Amino acid sequence: MNRLTFLGTGTSQGVPLIGCRCPVCTSQDPKDKRLRTSALIQTPEVTVLIDAGPDFRYQMLRAEVQRIDAILLTHYHRDHIAGLDEVRSFNYFQQRAIPVYANKETIQAVHAFLPYAFGKHRYPGAPLFDLHQVRKRPFHIGDLTIRPIEVLHYDPKAMLNGEMKVNAYRMGDFTYITDAKVIAPASIDKIRGTKTLVVNALRHEPHPTHFSISEALQLIDEIKPERAYIVHTGHALGYAQTQGELPPNVQMAYDGLTIEF
Numbered sequence: 001m002n003r004l005t006f007l008g009t010g011t012s013q014g015v016p017l018i019g020c021r022c023p024v025c026t027s028q029d030p031k032d033k034r035l036r037t038s039a040l041i042q043t044p045e046v047t048v049l050i051d052a053g054p055d056f057r058y059q060m061l062r063a064e065v066q067r068i069d070a071i072l073l074t075h076y077h078r079d080h081i082a083g084l085d086e087v088r089s090f091n092y093f094q095q096r097a098i099p100v101y102a103n104k105e106t107i108q109a110v111h112a113f114l115p116y117a118f119g120k121h122r123y124p125g126a127p128l129f130d131l132h133q134v135r136k137r138p139f140h141i142g143d144l145t146i147r148p149i150e151v152l153h154y155d156p157k158a159m160l161n162g163e164m165k166v167n168a169y170r171m172g173d174f175t176y177i178t179d180a181k182v183i184a185p186a187s188i189d190k191i192r193g194t195k196t197l198v199v200n201a202l203r204h205e206p207h208p209t210h211f212s213i214s215e216a217l218q219l220i221d222e223i224k225p226e227r228a229y230i231v232h233t234g235h236a237l238g239y240a241q242t243q244g245e246l247p248p249n250v251q252m253a254y255d256g257l258t259i260e261f
Contacts, residue, residue, distance in 0.1 A: 010034025046142030056083020076109030
């Protein structure tokens with residue numbers, strides 16, 4: 001059995017939001033304290049991280065992560081890659097470069113974000129990465145077979161700057177999706193049969209670049225997993241109230257929640 005730990009379940013600014021005094025940001029419920037969205041997958045053979053945002057260091061310390069065998073990046077926004085410099089600690093203790101898997105655009109962004117880690121004259125002590133471009137075909141990390149599924153961060157017909165591709169990842173009957181706004185029929189077909197689904201939902205109201213709760217529930221209704229978990233939630237969604245509004249098989253994920261698949 002494989003295990004997933006939700007290291008962070010919040011949106012790009014986290015919850016509480018800096019300077020906000022709304023009921024969710026001032027809530028005393030620990031399930032309303034959300035670091036930036038990230039997850040840790042542990043199998044009998046490997047430990048794999050999904051995304052490494054600005055809370056990466058604290059997430060590793062809080063979860064007492066001792067090693068990482070690979071990192072899967074969904075896309076290149078800062079709330080998903082800003083913590084990559086902290087890989088240095090794992091380089092030191094594991095004495096090797098850490099494999100990082102991402103699409104072409106994200107690999108380019110990592111180079112631009114951390115230029116001192118690449119090139120002929122690397123900065124001493126810079127993190128060491130073994131970058132792998134994810135294409136359409138499945139790939140393997142230890143005992144995990146990972147199938148990338150392309151989703152879009154926003155509808156290119158509604159935005160002026162084209163499209164932004166995000167990698168969702170399927171592993172057996174488990175699928176992890178974050179920062180999706182549009183999922184093409186061909187990608188929906190690749191998700192079908194999923195028993196455990198993780199999907200993003202920012203708030204109740206429509207948003208130009210993220211699923212709303214109703215849009216996430218529409219996807220869940222179409223895929224019909226046995227259970228689903230909502231991540232990348234903003235400060236408009238309080239845990240207790242939102243959970244009470246969801247179907248029985250759908251749960252608001254929270255930081256520290258662990259599931260098996």
